[in-house]
Amino acid sequence: MAFSPDSRTLASGSTDGTVRLWDLATRQPIGRPLTGHSGPVNSVAFSPDSRTLASGSTDGTVRLWDLATGRQIGTPLTGHHAPVFSVAFSPDGKMLASGSDDDTVRLWGLATGRQIGSPLAGHPGVVDSVAFSPDGKTLASGSTDSTVRLWDVATRQPVGYPLTGHRGPVLSVAFSPDGKTLASGTDDSHDPVVGRGHPPADRQPSHWAHQHGPFGSVQPTSRSAAPLPVTAARSTP
Numbered sequence: 001m002a003f004s005p006d007s008r009t010l011a012s013g014s015t016d017g018t019v020r021l022w023d024l025a026t027r028q029p030i031g032r033p034l035t036g037h038s039g040p041v042n043s044v045a046f047s048p049d050s051r052t053l054a055s056g057s058t059d060g061t062v063r064l065w066d067l068a069t070g071r072q073i074g075t076p077l078t079g080h081h082a083p084v085f086s087v088a089f090s091p092d093g094k095m096l097a098s099g100s101d102d103d104t105v106r107l108w109g110l111a112t113g114r115q116i117g118s119p120l121a122g123h124p125g126v127v128d129s130v131a132f133s134p135d136g137k138t139l140a141s142g143s144t145d146s147t148v149r150l151w152d153v154a155t156r157q158p159v160g161y162p163l164t165g166h167r168g169p170v171l172s173v174a175f176s177p178d179g180k181t182l183a184s185g186t187d188d189s190h191d192p193v194v195g196r197g198h199p200p201a202d203r204q205p206s207h208w209a210h211q212h213g214p215f216g217s218v219q220p221t222s223r224s225a226a227p228l229p230v231t232a233a234r235s236t237p
């Protein structure tokens with residue numbers, strides 16, 4: 001599920017292969033379901049202007065939807081060789097990232113509807129979550145290999161070493177609004193371990209937090225925050 005940036009709409013993806021839009025004021029569905037995927041919809045994301053929705057599916061495609069008309073925009077974005085589990089728009093709305101069961105992250109130019117360069121490869125496991133930093137310069141990806149990786153969006157190259165510490169699949173990643181903190185969530189049942197990474201100081205979050213629990217939810221924390229279930233740690237330089 002995903003809320004629109006203007007807080008008016010909720011989008012939900014389903015195992016029936018459809019996407020539904022909901023009016024948050026009335027709590028009623030908006031129009032008919034968005035159809036086209038031939039498999040379960042695993043992820044949805046709104047563009048920053050709330051006008052476009054992206055959906056990623058087990059059918060291996062990403063689809064874009066015009067929310068004013070409820071119609072699909074162009075042809076599906078194809079290239080992944082396995083289910084797509086996560087989609088995210090860049091802050092400027094010009095690019096989309098997708099993470100897949102084929103162990104890659106792909107970047108898409110929305111003006112052309114084409115893949116940008118080669119896939120971002122490095123995870124030896126399914127990519128379950130992707131997120132852009134607020135400035136759009138860095139992309140984070142979480143994987144079943146229990147690591148988080150950072151990528152330079154301009155060069156499509158990894159930034160430093162993987163962030164390690166989780167003992168289970170990383171199901172969710174999220175940047176804080178100021179871009180200084182990255183949180184990652186997993187379904188492991190162990191206490192979090194300090195992650196270690198070596199990205200340049202000007203490109204790394206000032207610290208990052210692990211969240212552990214049955215649902216893999218994440219919660220960014222600050223240095224002054226109480227520990228609670230989340231442990232914050234500075235990436236080791």
